[in-house]
Amino acid sequence: MFTGSGGDEVNAHHSRTDVELPTPEPAPWLGPKAVRALAEVNEHLAPIPVLPVPTLMAFGMHNPGFLRVGVWPVSPLVHPRIVRFMEQLPHEYKRGKALFRERIRRAGLPESVAAPAEPENFLAVLEKGLRSYGLPVLDDMLKESVLVDLGYVDRKALAQARKDADTALTVPDLLCDVLALEVGLLSLM
Secondary structure, three states, rough: OOOOHHHHHHHOOOOOOOOOOOOOOOOOOHHHHHHHHHHHHEEEOOOOOOHHHHHHHHHHHHHHHHHOOOOOEEOHOOOOHHHHHHHHHHHHHHHHHHOOOOOHOOOOOHHHHHHOOOOOOOOOHHHHHHHHHOOOOOOOOHOOHEEEEEEEEEEHHHHHHHHHHHHHHOOOOOHHHHHHHHHHHHHHO
């Protein structure tokens, strides 16, 4: 299956730029071990990969499921040569995916495909998935959890986040990260 994975990332400002991002507040359910680890998060780092880190993280979350059901995902937009090419382009060619959109136009596709009036938005899918599948996993985590047992997640704070999610208009997408890590660790056992 050919995917568009990585397209957003190769069009963004590259992680090697000097852009300073604000430090996000840590998740309230972090355990003491995770809080200590955060103090050393920028020490002993591996070399920066060619592929954008968010793309690698997405591959780590999605590709095992594809492979388990016999689907071989191919993501041509993150071939190392394309990533390096995109890094060298002036930002005006990347802003708004200008280069990609122009290529689509030249291929003869209509403007509604090249530059849709309303861009894709998967927030409703994420919300549905978190409510239907994520919160039950969170309920299981509150009973038994690798991350809690190892001290990376505080069970009481996570229970409060679970309670808050029931009454919130949207489930905080930050919960998706802890759920994905827990499920990923369980898949290795």
